[in-house]
Amino acid sequence: MPVVALFAAVLLLGIADSMVNSYIVLFGADVVGLTPLQVGLWSAVFAGSGITIGWWLGRLFDRRPARTYSIVVILLGSAGYLLLPRALSFLVLLLMAATVLGATAAAFPQLFALARSVLGEGVAGQRSAPLLRSAWSLAWAGGPLLGALVLSRGGYPWLMWTASGVFLASALTVVAVPQPRFVAAAASSPGSTPVLLTVSVTLFFTAMFAGGLALPLFVTRVLHQQPASVGVLFSICAAVEVVATLGLAVVPARVSQRALILGGFGSFVCCYALTVVASGMPMLLVGQVFRGVGIAIVGAAGIRYFQDLLAPAAGHATTLFANASTAGLLVSGILSGLAVEHFGYRTTLLLCGMVAALGGVAFALGSRRRADSRHAEKTPRSSMPAPVSDGG
Numbered sequence: 001m002p003v004v005a006l007f008a009a010v011l012l013l014g015i016a017d018s019m020v021n022s023y024i025v026l027f028g029a030d031v032v033g034l035t036p037l038q039v040g041l042w043s044a045v046f047a048g049s050g051i052t053i054g055w056w057l058g059r060l061f062d063r064r065p066a067r068t069y070s071i072v073v074i075l076l077g078s079a080g081y082l083l084l085p086r087a088l089s090f091l092v093l094l095l096m097a098a099t100v101l102g103a104t105a106a107a108f109p110q111l112f113a114l115a116r117s118v119l120g121e122g123v124a125g126q127r128s129a130p131l132l133r134s135a136w137s138l139a140w141a142g143g144p145l146l147g148a149l150v151l152s153r154g155g156y157p158w159l160m161w162t163a164s165g166v167f168l169a170s171a172l173t174v175v176a177v178p179q180p181r182f183v184a185a186a187a188s189s190p191g192s193t194p195v196l197l198t199v200s201v202t203l204f205f206t207a208m209f210a211g212g213l214a215l216p217l218f219v220t221r222v223l224h225q226q227p228a229s230v231g232v233l234f235s236i237c238a239a240v241e242v243v244a245t246l247g248l249a250v251v252p253a254r255v256s257q258r259a260l261i262l263g264g265f266g267s268f269v270c271c272y273a274l275t276v277v278a279s280g281m282p283m284l285l286v287g288q289v290f291r292g293v294g295i296a297i298v299g300a301a302g303i304r305y306f307q308d309l310l311a312p313a314a315g316h317a318t319t320l321f322a323n324a325s326t327a328g329l330l331v332s333g334i335l336s337g338l339a340v341e342h343f344g345y346r347t348t349l350l351l352c353g354m355v356a357a358l359g360g361v362a363f364a365l366g367s368r369r370r371a372d373s374r375h376a377e378k379t380p381r382s383s384m385p386a387p388v389s390d391g392g
Helices: 002-021 024-032 036-063 068-086 090-098 100-104 107-119 128-174 195-222 227-248 257-276 281-309 314-343 345-378
Strands: none
Touching: 002 068, 002 107, 002 128, 024 036, 024 090, 024 128, 036 068, 036 090, 036 100, 036 107, 036 314, 068 090, 068 100, 068 107, 068 128, 090 100, 107 128, 107 281, 107 314, 128 227, 128 281, 195 227, 195 257, 195 281, 195 314, 195 345, 227 281, 257 281, 257 345, 281 314, 314 345
């Protein structure tokens, strides 16, 4: 079945991605000897390259759908991480981030676009996003632990080589997915770019990534918890995210996706509200439950919403959503660092909650505007009341 192969491909991709990206900063700092500024530049080039390549491939997929794009970018990632342990120059690392490593970031939206194209616009296609997102969440629940095990036994070279092998397995799995059907209407975008909706996704992921950077420091330095407690919190969040994402795959079609996503934004705001008033682990754990639910809903239902909105341009829609999340990653590091330095950890987390709330407002306005626009387009002129004659 195509959905099984797609699920396995996303799962393997997520495992490889989480194995290396959980420790890539430490590799750059401890092995290559990069300064914090160089690490930041390296991450920025990686993210910028992923956005650019992902955007180009998304447009290409809509003009000529194929599974080849996914296979090629995953294989480039496999080759890149195979060679990475030997790349001990900052300039070489930048070049790799701009090419083979950055290309890997395009694999995620390509697989989601491939699923929508192969499974069609029916129920199976619409539910593919939550199902595949659950595979990604499951991978990130176990991938970092697997990476830690490999790192402790073989060091960074074996970590990179193992991830390279998992990337290769993911690419081979995509070969089992049928070639997508060509849809002529996908050659052009069905409408203008939904700016407010894209901004809302960027704000959500900015809050998510910034909060993920500030939370460990808040837990250990302000609440004086053990470092291991941070792993417990993130594990709870990941577990809830997997369950919630799988639940989305069986939500009845009559349930409004717009209302569901707004609930996801609200759940994320609740996470930060509970965290900033927490004095110990119990409240922090409850906050992580809300965090997992929010990430699951916005991350999975959000992709489906974009795909439905811009159908049949699945490549453009999925890449737009993925690039919006990557943009959030780009700005979150700088913003969270400045906020922590000037306002402290608790205020930084509160600001993250405010950014998430602002994202919810942007989504509410953007989704209502698009709905009103579509309703106006569907209203036929003949249904309008005819002008009344004066009988002249």
